[in-house]
Each structure stands twice: as C-alpha cells, then as structure tokens.
Amino acid sequence: MGKDLTKVTNTVFVCNGGTCKKNGAEENTRELRCAIKMAGLHEVTHTVKTLCQGQCENAPVLFLNPEGGWYKRMTAETIDEFVKQKLISHTGFDDHRLFKEGWTTMLAAKTIEPKTHDELTHHCDEHAGDVYGAVIYPWEHNVYPLLKEIFMVYRDTLTIYYRNQVLNSAAFQLTYKDGRAQIRGNIASEALEVVMAAPRESEYFLYKVSKVKLYQKADAFNGIYLMNSKQGIFLRVEWRSGSDFWNHLVDNYVMISG
Numbered sequence: 001m002g003k004d005l006t007k008v009t010n011t012v013f014v015c016n017g018g019t020c021k022k023n024g025a026e027e028n029t030r031e032l033r034c035a036i037k038m039a040g041l042h043e044v045t046h047t048v049k050t051l052c053q054g055q056c057e058n059a060p061v062l063f064l065n066p067e068g069g070w071y072k073r074m075t076a077e078t079i080d081e082f083v084k085q086k087l088i089s090h091t092g093f094d095d096h097r098l099f100k101e102g103w104t105t106m107l108a109a110k111t112i113e114p115k116t117h118d119e120l121t122h123h124c125d126e127h128a129g130d131v132y133g134a135v136i137y138p139w140e141h142n143v144y145p146l147l148k149e150i151f152m153v154y155r156d157t158l159t160i161y162y163r164n165q166v167l168n169s170a171a172f173q174l175t176y177k178d179g180r181a182q183i184r185g186n187i188a189s190e191a192l193e194v195v196m197a198a199p200r201e202s203e204y205f206l207y208k209v210s211k212v213k214l215y216q217k218a219d220a221f222n223g224i225y226l227m228n229s230k231q232g233i234f235l236r237v238e239w240r241s242g243s244d245f246w247n248h249l250v251d252n253y254v255m256i257s258g
C-alpha cells in the first residue's frame, strides 16, 4: 500500500541522476530512508528519488519541500545531520545550503558561467564549412527538445544525413525511451536512433551524443550536427529558415546558463 499522504509534512526529493549517482546518491538515499525510519519520522516524511535536478555541479543534491530548500554535496554522514537538523530540530544545516526559495543568490559549490553571444563565431568548421555557429551543451534535456523542435517545425524541408547516408523521407516522428530518441520516417530503413543518456559502464556509452553544433551558413541554411566518440558525426540536419527561428534556437539552446 502506498504512503498515506494526508500525514506527510515533509517531502525530500533526492536526486539520483547520473552525476549524483556517481557521487554517492544511492548510498545517500538508503541512509536517508534508514535515518528517517530510525527517527520515527517515516509516516510524516516522504522521500522521492528523482532524475537529474539540473544542479550537477553541486552533486549530490536534494530538495526539501515545503521548506523550499536545496542542499548540495550531500554524503552519508551529512545525511544523518540533515535528518537531525532539518527534520527533527528544524534548525540550520547551513554548510550544505545551496539555495532557498526567496534568496537572490545561490551558494553553489562550483559555478559554471552561462554561455553568451560570444560563443557564436564565424569560422571554418571541418565538417560544415564556413559557418556562423557554436557548440552547445550535449545534455539530453538540451538536445532532445532541440531535435524535437527541428523535426516538428521544419520536418518537411529537412535534409538529413545519417551515418553518411542522405535520407529523403518527410513527416518524421520523434519518440523517446530509455535515454534514446528514435526518429522514424515513412520508410522503415530510415529509422534513426540518437543515444542521449547512457551510464559510463553501459554498452551504449560510446554512442552517446558528446558534441552538438548549431550553425548558420551564408546561403541561409541552418544546421546542426551531432557527434559521439564511436562514430564521429553520425547525424547532420540542414534546413532553410528565416532569422526568427534561428534566433529562437540560439536563445533557447546556446545561451543557456550552466
């Protein structure tokens, strides 16, 4: 039977995304649930394991509701303190605070500078030729919406190069499952796969997107290409569009904060 949520006063969202896991999130989750049980707080405290919470540079992280507090660099030892201070005595635990709703700055363990318009340069790309463009973050939550947007908005005008083969099929559909995006046209042999998330130990790791470039050419063609360490460039897509769509892509997928 599920937990009686009418009794719950605190919910702890424990990140178990890739980076947090690499830094001990599974052990933290186990110790947190153990400490909650031992403190007799099981009925009033709910724990939820999540995928990446977008704070990898502060990993492992957790979020406490309804306090609205984020906590960074958690370990099995600090989990015990967290339970004592936050769930029992409701005091500080300030050394591990990352952010609290209402604050105007974050106390990040490490800061990644946001990308700016300076990222975009005119240069000769060894694969795409003379372009104006930038390399973007290859995170799945950046690349998947980028692909979806391009395939949905411009799918009838795309030129697609997949592993050096040109695909002509229109009306591509994009679906996503288990860290891999499937792109299918109306010809079975033109189904393509993009591995966006794979644990380091997985057989798919070498096929995971490791570099993405978004570019514009002088002839008004826009394009992206995706690389992985096994195959180099495996997917390149080009399309013709006006400046509005290009600016929208730049603002959403290049100029993002770390």
Ligand code: FES
Residues within 6 Å of the ligand: 015, 016, 017, 018, 019, 020, 021, 051, 052, 053, 054, 055, 056, 057, 059, 060, 061
């Ligand atoms: S994996 Fe935990 S914040 Fe990204």
